[in-house]
Amino acid sequence: MVTMTQSETQSGVQLVPINSVRYGKKGDVVLMMHGWGVNLDSMRILGELLGKWNQVIIVDMPGFGKSPKPDADWDTIQYAERMAKYIDEENISPAHIVGHSFGGRVAIRLASRFPEKVKSVVLINGAGLQRKMTGKRKFKSLRTKFLSKSCKALDSMFGTKTYQNWYTPRFASADYLNAGPMRNIMVKSVTEDVTPDALKVTAPTFLLWGEKDDETPVEFGERFHSLIKNSQLIVMPGKDHFPFMDEGAHVCASYILKFFRSLDPTASNAGAGEGVK
Amino acid sequence: MQNGDRTRKTIAVMFGGRSVEHEISIITGLQLIKAMDVVKYNPMPVYIAPSGKWYAGNALLNRDFYKRMPASLTEVDEVTLLPQPDVGGLTVLRPGQGSDFSLETGTDRRILPVDVFFVSFHGTFGEDGCIQGVLEMAEVPYTGCGVLSAAVGMSKYHCKKLLESHGIPVLPGVVVNRESIEVNLGNNLTQVREEIMSSPGLEKFPLFVKPVNLGSSIGISKAKDKAGLDAALMQVFKYDYSAIVEPCLDNKMEINVSVLDDTEPIASVLEIPVSSTGDELTYEDKYMRGGGSKKGAPQSQGMAGLTRVIDPQDMNQEMKDAAQDYARRAFKALGCAGVARIDFMVDLNDNQLYFNEINTLPGSLAFYLWMNSHPPIFYTDMLTHIIERAELRSHRRSSLSREIGFKALFK
Ligand SMILES: Nc1ncnc2c1ncn2[C@@H]1O[C@H](COP(=O)(O)OP(=O)(O)OP(=O)(O)O)[C@@H](O)[C@H]1O
Numbered sequence: 232m233v234t235m236t237q238s239e240t241q242s243g244v245q246l247v248p249i250n251s252v253r254y255g256k257k258g259d260v261v262l263m264m265h266g267w268g269v270n271l272d273s274m275r276i277l278g279e280l281l282g283k284w285n286q287v288i289i290v291d292m293p294g295f296g297k298s299p300k301p302d303a304d305w306d307t308i309q310y311a312e313r314m315a316k317y318i319d320e321e322n323i324s325p326a327h328i329v330g331h332s333f334g335g336r337v338a339i340r341l342a343s344r345f346p347e348k349v350k351s352v353v354l355i356n357g358a359g360l361q362r363k364m365t366g367k368r369k370f371k372s373l374r375t376k377f378l379s380k381s382c383k384a385l386d387s388m389f390g391t392k393t394y395q396n397w398y399t400p401r402f403a404s405a406d407y408l409n410a411g412p413m414r415n416i417m418v419k420s421v422t423e424d425v426t427p428d429a430l431k432v433t434a435p436t437f438l439l440w441g442e443k444d445d446e447t448p449v450e451f452g453e454r455f456h457s458l459i460k461n462s463q464l465i466v467m468p469g470k471d472h473f474p475f476m477d478e479g480a481h482v483c484a485s486y487i488l489k490f491f492r493s494l495d496p497t498a499s500n501a502g503a504g505e506g507v508k
Numbered sequence: 509m510q511n512g513d514r515t516r517k518t519i520a521v522m523f524g525g526r527s528v529e530h531e532i533s534i535i536t537g538l539q540l541i542k543a544m545d546v547v548k549y550n551p552m553p554v555y556i557a558p559s560g561k562w563y564a565g566n567a568l569l570n571r572d573f574y575k576r577m578p579a580s581l582t583e584v585d586e587v588t589l590l591p592q593p594d595v596g597g598l599t600v601l602r603p604g605q606g607s608d609f610s611l612e613t614g615t616d617r618r619i620l621p622v623d624v625f626f627v628s629f630h631g632t633f634g635e636d637g638c639i640q641g642v643l644e645m646a647e648v649p650y651t652g653c654g655v656l657s658a659a660v661g662m663s664k665y666h667c668k669k670l671l672e673s674h675g676i677p678v679l680p681g682v683v684v685n686r687e688s689i690e691v692n693l694g695n696n697l698t699q700v701r702e703e704i705m706s707s708p709g710l711e712k713f714p715l716f717v718k719p720v721n722l723g724s725s726i727g728i729s730k731a732k733d734k735a736g737l738d739a740a741l742m743q744v745f746k747y748d749y750s751a752i753v754e755p756c757l758d759n760k761m762e763i764n765v766s767v768l769d770d771t772e773p774i775a776s777v778l779e780i781p782v783s784s785t786g787d788e789l790t791y792e793d794k795y796m797r798g799g800g801s802k803k804g805a806p807q808s809q810g811m812a813g814l815t816r817v818i819d820p821q822d823m824n825q826e827m828k829d830a831a832q833d834y835a836r837r838a839f840k841a842l843g844c845a846g847v848a849r850i851d852f853m854v855d856l857n858d859n860q861l862y863f864n865e866i867n868t869l870p871g872s873l874a875f876y877l878w879m880n881s882h883p884p885i886f887y888t889d890m891l892t893h894i895i896e897r898a899e900l901r902s903h904r905r906s907s908l909s910r911e912i913g914f915k916a917l918f919k
Contacts, residue, residue: 478539478543482544482545
């Protein structure tokens, strides 16, 4: 058993230091969490725009950018626990949570387990569901699983490295290959299914989806929409897994602000995204 | 929420064009397509190549397409807009590889439906009333200025004269045409020079020479003496057939303001563009110093990449108000629509503000000013507004009666 150090909470989650950038000085707090394999830089343009009406904090998730990797191999529940602590440390509860892809998984965990800290949830091409298997996909998946098991068995019997040298480069995803020391966390995260948590989310939820996405397809957005009671879905034709890249950030910011405004029409961001009327 | 394609309006975003600012227009066009509200609108890229041919197709969305020209041009449909009403969109002249059309389909049925044309050219043929004339003939909704305001806005000289009559301060200036020095070079140049220097306000060097119709600081120069003026004129006539000569402000500051079309036009915050050399802004200053992209290779961001001070806090309020007021008045006096950027110069010796020029289709549509205005307006919402204004104008135009029947002919 690990002894509890000062940097651990009661639930045991390590208080990994969180690097962040901030935009804006007035309005509601918006906490933004990026996707796998990138860092807070990926959300800067969107953060700057949302910061015109809100106080925006974009964090480097532990293990990415300038936030160190946790000692243990966290699952997304532990990520959510760390972010819940962060919300307390910064005294920003309740906050709007914006999560992209992997950050979306954490957002769902956070919103279902710490509802009092979450004012609303915005998922941009959020991850966290398992794909529905088509016949072809099922066969492919069974075949890769079989190969993976065979390689591992071979390696343990003969001390070879076929799994590492033959299987991995052929069948592993780019994210997996690039994950380095984060690989175990990645494997944990992609095999998770946040469906039970999504069913428990009560905060108003806005699902914003780039349509040309194979990683977290529109079908995920539709499923989240049916799982989360108080949710709405907007699909953006022509946009991909990173719909907020470059000037695309203006499209996302415009819709997200309209959503915030719909929650609280009297707030300081009233009129945002309204154009010039 | 549903957003099937049948409910989205198709916006033909037109860029490129036969202009020295061709490349900058591509950047402006691709940027605005990325910022467009794709839930409401279906942006269709329409590219006018340097040859003057028109192309449409989604392959035009990748910057790489332009590197692979001319070979890549066969991948997209060659199109045109017929100058007659009720066609309903662009006519496909030659289908590209993998096109929805084929050569067998009769031309009359090879139509790409378009709801609104979004004009995003800079400079000749696109910002000067030419394309606007074609769009008028076709009787389609299009964004931005009409023929007259685009044409007047493009001529630095006519623009100055018109605005002067509306009480907006401008520097004195004369126009010189290329013909006046073409006949017999040596003699006439002296004569032209003398004429220039006898005009009120232009008696002293240094003088400033610039093309009447071009932008992007191409062909401009400063003349310190007679030989310098001759050289400046020779230089400017490489690019334009008429030039404007003004007194040169040696100790000056530039101020730009954007104005957005509305029932009562609104002005953005100010910007002070900053030159890398502490001198006049060069083409490189304006377009080549774009920030690096996230994907590694640096991408030029067009006007949005220029080093500048936006919404300068230390400038006195009177000056800011004056610039915004003159900018709005200039926009109205010229009958502009869409979004414009009005450039002023301040003579720092006496703090006098002068209108310098208007860009009726500014680089990056000056969105970087609007997102920093009070209140901020995101590019997406600004584009929606410009499109809606275009539809409104088109609606008003189509309600005008053009026909009174045949009467005079058969008397
Ligand atoms: N009379 C003048 N005295 C000093 N500098 C001048 C004068 N007129 C123009 N300039 C400078 O020359 C540069 C280009 O001039 P101007 O903006 O008129 O031309 P442009 O090429 O059309 O630019 P744009 O790309 O903005 O359309 C500017 O930096 C401006 O400050």
